[in-house]
Amino acid sequence: MRNCPIREWICHSWNPFSGIVYIRCMQKCYLLSLCCIISISGMAQPQGQSSLYHFPLKGRILMHALPERDVEIQTLEDFNAPFRRIDAIKPRVAAEPVSKTGLEKKASAPDPSVLAGFVAQGPNGTPLDNNLAISKAGLLVSAVNTTFRVTDSAGTFLFSRSLAAIANELGNLTRTFDPHVYYDFERDRFILVFLNGSDHTNTNVIVGFSETNDPRGAWNFYAIPGNTSSNDWWSDYPFIGISDNALYISVLLWMDGESGWETDAIDENIWQIDLEKGYSGDSLRVKQFHGLNVGGKQLWNTRPLSGAVEKYGPGFYLIGNRPKDIMNDTLFLIHIAGTWDTASTDLTIKVVKSDKPYGLQPNVTQKGGRRLRTNYCDIQNGYYFNGNIYFCANSIDVSSGRPGVYVGRISDVAGNNPVARGQVFGVDSLDLNYPSIAYSGAGWPDESAIVMCLHNSQNSYPGTSAFSLGRDWTFSNLVRLKEGEGAMNVLFSDSLERWGDYTGIQRDYGKTGRVWIAGSFGKANGTSQTWIAAVGNSDPQLGLETIPALPYTLYPNPGKLVYIQFELARDTEVEVILIDANGRSLFTQKQTLIAGKQKLRLNTGEVPGIYFLLIRDDKGREMIREKVVVSH
Known part of the structure; x- marks a missing residue:
């Protein structure tokens, strides 16, 4: 494998480096190049058998008959x-x-x-x-x-x-x-x-x-x-x-x-x-x-x-x-x-970049x-x-x-x-x-x-x-x-x-x-x-049967005002929920829709950002879940 750059983000800055991985399997060391996915084989080399141990039974203990020690090490x-x-x-x-x-x-x-x-x-x-x-x-x-x-x-x-x-x-x-x-x-x-x-x-x-x-x-x-x-x-x-x-x-x-x-x-x-x-x-x-x-x-x-x-x-x-x-x-x-x-x-080791960083927390x-x-x-x-x-x-x-x-x-x-x-x-x-x-x-x-x-x-x-x-x-x-x-x-x-x-x-x-x-x-x-x-888990939907995803069209996405179209086979009371990227619920609205084709307009106040739209039926079952991007 050839060397490839791997990016690791530290202190809000990108640091590219060529990756080398050393993996030892029972004191046996293999040198490979790193390219997003790192792989070793513990048994691929002739000496790989040394990676296997056999440890004998140290003791069989009947817990309820085990005497307690008079002195314990704290x-x-x-x-x-x-x-x-x-x-x-x-x-x-x-x-x-x-x-x-x-x-x-x-x-x-x-x-x-x-x-x-x-x-x-x-x-x-x-x-x-x-x-x-x-x-x-x-x-x-x-x-x-x-x-x-x-x-x-x-x-x-x-x-x-x-x-x-x-x-x-x-x-x-x-x-x-x-x-x-x-x-x-x-x-x-x-x-x-x-x-x-x-x-x-x-x-x-x-x-x-x-x-x-x-x-x-x-x-x-x-x-x-x-x-x-x-x-x-x-x-x-x-x-x-x-x-x-x-x-x-x-x-x-x-x-x-x-x-x-x-x-x-x-x-x-x-x-x-x-x-x-x-x-x-x-x-x-x-x-x-x-x-x-x-x-x-x-x-x-x-x-x-x-x-x-x-x-x-x-x-x-x-x-x-x-x-x-x-x-x-x-x-x-x-x-x-x-x-x-x-x-x-x-x-194998995969290097995965998260969309949200973690960091060292203070003592308190x-x-x-x-x-x-x-x-x-x-x-x-x-x-x-x-x-x-x-x-x-x-x-x-x-x-x-x-x-x-x-x-x-x-x-x-x-x-x-x-x-x-x-x-x-x-x-x-x-x-x-x-x-x-x-x-x-x-x-x-x-x-x-x-x-x-x-x-x-x-x-x-x-x-x-x-x-x-x-x-x-x-x-x-x-x-x-x-x-x-x-x-x-x-x-x-x-x-x-x-x-x-x-x-x-x-x-x-x-x-x-x-x-x-x-x-x-x-x-x-x-x-x-x-x-x-x-x-x-106090979710009232816990254990409810799921329903097949409802076909829908969402447009424009990204956009200022977003529309979603779908069709209902029967009159249904639906719950529409909008959640922002931080997981906060912005609004919840229930409305009974008559069977047939539906067209809903989503207005977030034209505040740019990433949102999540959920639509549930009258039994609380999820019908639609979609990521929505609002842009200028």
Whole structure:
């Protein structure tokens, strides 16, 4: 392949560069040229077989019989010098801005309904690192630094153990942290992943698979080395997802004594793990990818993307961005085709430019004056649905200067030219950070989603909120699920508290439109605690049958005044909705039309811009959706 220029937009300026990609598969390095789509083959070279590992079962643990340790190692990620480097380049919110509207209204989508809410476990350190999974039978697993807890869907306590107890049973007791749990809805099983050890001599990725649908029962546990190189590296900050036959774990690699912030990660491992072997307790087949490099710059902080309503595969997607840039519009779409038992496994990277940039958000101030760390402008999670990818990320909201929630959608991901569109949900009186997104619709073409996040301001303590994205991808109000009761004050020697690293969310596979979330809130004693909530899609159209698209003609487009013509087979009360490019509903009008040919004129006041026209029938079903460009 010949070298081609790739454009990456940083700080509102274009920077063309010739791209070279280095991808190492188990210490084997392949050099290829980059031209919009980067491709490697983990098995294409003679030495490619070395990319496959087999890890034996580390231990079978019966959770309810596991003794709890008398002493636990507390996770306290204190402030240190490397943090100051990234904080120095972050923007600041100098003072509490005056709310422009006094409202937290964004657009026309229905607000999420609050169906349940209860307190779960508190911390054994900071940050909490909330995560959760819930089965179709209603068994809910909540994981934080550093405990694993099971309740029913009403919050009734059933079981709890520390991660240290699990690690001790496996013979790997050092520091346990960064838990993630996942519910495999097709196999009706749970997966638990956490890290153990924080230097090259003791770093491991602990992976557990439940043998049944009861997380209190037997689990098969494996230890994947956190350092497979000859360097002094350790693993940190994992994220997980599953395809129809594999578990994917992305995990950062730091040098001993480092934890990011001062420099980019040394590397990132992407582990591809045989699901069936894990559930059965057999020797685990694992493939490793690492050394992702685009334009001479390391690619790290990637996120695995599971299916929204069903698993997909054997190919699998991950997504990444530039998580420390002041402003950037570049996304990286990673696809892994094939598995450990195919003749070749290809990893490709597509460089995708979004129409909306993301950027590094400021640290923020709590009520009372103590500050909260907001980390990177990294992608937090996402999912794959009907050929599209949906995701959310930390970002600055440039309209207020506060942290906001970046929500993105990439269409035609399998094509040569995927299209990425994004928007930032921000509230001018609140700081919003650490979002998670889950699908809340009833099947294609409904693209509804619910996003949860943590909130804070100088007038209210840290808590948990949620908002909806409607089927037309417009925002709802922000709904505050749990208000804080006090300021976080754990790191007494420093005024900059660890607010979090990530939150948890999962679609309820037994209830259409319902989503479960795991967030946190500040307590009066200076600590934080987990808040679990169930929220629902309150769209009255949820689950309604769709109708075939109505043939229509729209002209001129672009134009000053725009006309749309269509024909109705019967008298119908229609609802006409006009939405601007920021997702705000400009007007809604209902009118009964007599059967026959119709001609509607759209007058936006001749204000130039991009608008979206929706027309629905008397049952709320979408008949027409069209982008309209108004020009002089």
